[in-house]
Amino acid sequence: MLSLAPQTFRVIAKNKDPEYKSFGENKCVLNFVAVPTSQRPEEETIWIQMAAWNQKADKLNGNVQHGDTFLIGGDLTAKKGSQGDKIFYSVNINSISRVKLERLVPQEGSDEEPSDYVKSAKIAASSVADEPDAPF
Numbered sequence: 001m002l003s004l005a006p007q008t009f010r011v012i013a014k015n016k017d018p019e020y021k022s023f024g025e026n027k028c029v030l031n032f033v034a035v036p037t038s039q040r041p042e043e044e045t046i047w048i049q050m051a052a053w054n055q056k057a058d059k060l061n062g063n064v065q066h067g068d069t070f071l072i073g074g075d076l077t078a079k080k081g082s083q084g085d086k087i088f089y090s091v092n093i094n095s096i097s098r099v100k101l102e103r104l105v106p107q108e109g110s111d112e113e114p115s116d117y118v119k120s121a122k123i124a125a126s127s128v129a130d131e132p133d134a135p136f
Contacts, residue, residue: 002075002077002078003073003074003075003076004072004073004075004076004091005073006071006072006073007036007037007038007072007073008037008038008070008071009034009036009037009050009069009070009071010035010067010068010069011032011033011034011067011068011069011070012035012047017065018030018031018060018061018064018065019032020061028054028058029053029057030052030057030064031049031050031051032050033049034048046089048089048090048091049088049089049090049091050093051090051093052096053092056093056096060096068098069098069099070096070097070099071095071096071099072091072093072095072096073094073095073096074091074093074094074095075091075092075094076089076090076091077089077092
């Protein structure tokens with residue numbers, strides 16, 4: 001298992017909403033799929049299964065939707081598929097913050113097309129890891 005430095009990810013529903021499961025008193029998990037925002041359109045899509053546990057899951061439940069962007073850090077695991085040709089990634093979330101992304105916009109008078117690549121990420125004031133009672 002590797003430690004994943006915080007990076008921005010976009011939540012992808014993949015035909016279902018994030019899934020919240022409760023396992024009894026004070027034990028729960030919120031699972032969802034996300035892709036790195038740094039991924040370029042010509043690259044193969046990297047799908048990452050995200051898991052937030054217990055208090056983080058409770059705070060995020062109902063507040064994570066398709067298209068949302070978060071700065072996520074955690075423990076990264078990579079496993080080979082049964083045929084050995086594909087790698088499956090998962091992250092146990094240690095820190096998560098909602099972010100607002102800006103797009104690169106061509107200068108006025110330029111012939112360039114607008115870019116979908118991220119110029120910067122503005123980190124929201126609340127972070128589940130830093131403020132245990134922060135509402136989303």
